[in-house]
Amino acid sequence: MTNLDRFIETFLNGSVLAKYTPSILQGVWVTIELSVLIVVAGTLWGALLACIRAYRIWPVSFLIVIYADIFRAVPPLVLILLVFFGLPSVGITLSSFAVLFVILGLTLGAFAEEIIWAGITATDKGQWEAARSTGLGFTQTLGYVVLPQAVRMVIPPLTNRAIAITKMTALGTVIGVPDILNQATTAQSFSGNASPLTLAALAYVVLFLPFVILSRWLESRFAWKKG
Amino acid sequence: MSLTITRPAVRNPGQDRGGAAAIGARPTLEVVGLKKSFGTVEVLKSVSLQVAKSEMVFVLGRSGSGKSTMLRCCNRLEEPNSGDILLEGEKITGRGVNLDRLRRRIGMVFQSFNLYPHLDARGNVTLALRKVLKLSRDEADARAITALTRVGLADKAANYPSQLSGGQQQRVAIARAIALEPAVMLFDEPTSALDPELVGDVLGVMRELKQDGMTMLVVSHEMAFAREAADRVVFMADGEIVEEGPPEELFGNPQHERTRAFLARYSQ
Ligand SMILES: Nc1ncnc2c1ncn2[C@@H]1O[C@H](COP(=O)(O)OP(=O)(O)OP(=O)(O)O)[C@@H](O)[C@H]1O
Numbered sequence: 001m002t003n004l005d006r007f008i009e010t011f012l013n014g015s016v017l018a019k020y021t022p023s024i025l026q027g028v029w030v031t032i033e034l035s036v037l038i039v040v041a042g043t044l045w046g047a048l049l050a051c052i053r054a055y056r057i058w059p060v061s062f063l064i065v066i067y068a069d070i071f072r073a074v075p076p077l078v079l080i081l082l083v084f085f086g087l088p089s090v091g092i093t094l095s096s097f098a099v100l101f102v103i104l105g106l107t108l109g110a111f112a113e114e115i116i117w118a119g120i121t122a123t124d125k126g127q128w129e130a131a132r133s134t135g136l137g138f139t140q141t142l143g144y145v146v147l148p149q150a151v152r153m154v155i156p157p158l159t160n161r162a163i164a165i166t167k168m169t170a171l172g173t174v175i176g177v178p179d180i181l182n183q184a185t186t187a188q189s190f191s192g193n194a195s196p197l198t199l200a201a202l203a204y205v206v207l208f209l210p211f212v213i214l215s216r217w218l219e220s221r222f223a224w225k226k227g
Numbered sequence: 228m229s230l231t232i233t234r235p236a237v238r239n240p241g242q243d244r245g246g247a248a249a250i251g252a253r254p255t256l257e258v259v260g261l262k263k264s265f266g267t268v269e270v271l272k273s274v275s276l277q278v279a280k281s282e283m284v285f286v287l288g289r290s291g292s293g294k295s296t297m298l299r300c301c302n303r304l305e306e307p308n309s310g311d312i313l314l315e316g317e318k319i320t321g322r323g324v325n326l327d328r329l330r331r332r333i334g335m336v337f338q339s340f341n342l343y344p345h346l347d348a349r350g351n352v353t354l355a356l357r358k359v360l361k362l363s364r365d366e367a368d369a370r371a372i373t374a375l376t377r378v379g380l381a382d383k384a385a386n387y388p389s390q391l392s393g394g395q396q397q398r399v400a401i402a403r404a405i406a407l408e409p410a411v412m413l414f415d416e417p418t419s420a421l422d423p424e425l426v427g428d429v430l431g432v433m434r435e436l437k438q439d440g441m442t443m444l445v446v447s448h449e450m451a452f453a454r455e456a457a458d459r460v461v462f463m464a465d466g467e468i469v470e471e472g473p474p475e476e477l478f479g480n481p482q483h484e485r486t487r488a489f490l491a492r493y494s495q
């Protein structure tokens with residue numbers, strides 16, 4: 001057996017692939033579901049917090065900053081394990097799917113809040129003044145004038161962060177979420193062959209590459225020349 | 228609609244242009260003893276000023292003399308420390324004033340245009356019409372087109388600010404303000420950020436607004452335009468009004484030493 005044969009046998013084993021592809025596809029579906037939920041909820045949550053912070057009511061802003069700093073500082077895996085194994089002992093049981101969603105959603109929310117807040121503060125003061133001078137209120141100015149500009153400004157870091165966090169759905173494996181990686185490692189241990197992991201890697205590429213391309217498209221779509 | 232009773236034309240000798248300052252008529256905008264400090268620096272030291280209906284008043288003064296601050300106090304973008312602002316006789320300073328309601332009656336045009344970059348020209352004009360005046364989309368669009376036509380840019384309604392020249396951007400900004408049909412318009416150096424060849428278009432629009440009877444308070448260094456179009460010129464120095472009068476008097480025969488020094492520098 002040549003080295004190449006051995007390589008193919010190990011990483012691209014046809015019969016193993018055929019056998020475990022269906023379960024990996026199930027994992028793909030779980031990963032997609034989780035990713036969409038995390039991105040939508042995390043981004044909206046972060047945007048909401050950034051908007052609340054814009055009112056500059058200091059105790060509220062202070063709490064938001066504490067939250068954002070904690071969730072940006074602690075590795076998500078630590079929080080996932082803490083919540084999944086800790087909460088049942090105080091009588092709260094969440095599914096592994098729910099724990100992964102909540103922790104990663106909150107993590108993305110923390111980053112999104114900081115990123116969108118940076119966009120809000122970077123928006124020219126003249127925009128506020130122009131809008132307020134026409135009689136728009138604070139909330140209207142924030143919603144119709146400042147936030148649309150802030151979000152466009154921060155689309156590149158926001159999408160990068162969203163991709164980075166959704167890739168962390170693979171962490172769900174450690175608490176038994178049946179995502180791509182979990183299905184693949186299960187298949188790998190049953191078959192004693194690494195091909196399911198190859199397939200998992202491929203699935204991640206197929207899944208996230210369009211996301212990366214979409215983020216490039218969004219960047220150009222929402223970019224406007226500075227006048 | 229209320230009937231306006233025109234008084235016999237008794238004119239203030241100092242304000243004999245355009246018949247705008249009939250004695251007894253209530254000024255459209257009145258600034259009374261306005262004071263403003265930033266920290267310990269007193270930027271406005273009791274400024275008083277009146278702008279009559281349909282009058283165009285020019286404010287001149289060196290950089291840092293407090294012109295912008297005075298203008299920004301008029302719609303309370305800057306909060307004065309004391310003194311009053313009256314709009315059509317109604318006090319708009321102090322507590323309990325609905326700022327958003329009063330600001331829609333005071334148009335403001337900025338040196339840096341401050342158009343909304345994410346909205347096209349029409350969207351820039353309609354935003355306040357829809358969200359402040361609560362007009363329907365059709366009504367707001369119609370009014371925006373009217374306003375853009377007045378500034379000569381009806382054909383640019385679908386252009387974004389980045390697709391407009393500086394002069395065009397400033398005219399859209401003027402359209403945004405006049406669409407709300409304000410009682411008075413404040414201009415803070417509307418042409419200072421423009422290339423010289425674009426200044427004329429903006430001044431042309433301001434001239435037409437004046438002909439249509441708009442009340443305007445203008446901070447600008449366009450001396451030739453002030454001479455030609457202003458009813459009155461006010462000279463400020465160190466947070467005070469040093470001298471005021473019709474342009475031919477203020478430019479032709481300035482009474483105050485600081486006015487003379489300023490004009491000498493600017494007419495070079
Ligand atoms: N927000 C602020 N905080 C502190 N100081 C300020 C602020 N705004 C203005 N000033 C100061 O107040 C003074 C008057 O400023 P203002 O902008 O009214 O002058 P101006 O006459 O409009 O000058 P310019 O011709 O340069 O526009 C200046 O000394 C300026 O530094």
Ligand SMILES: [Mg+2]
Nearest residue numbers: 294295296415
């Ligand atoms: Mg100024």
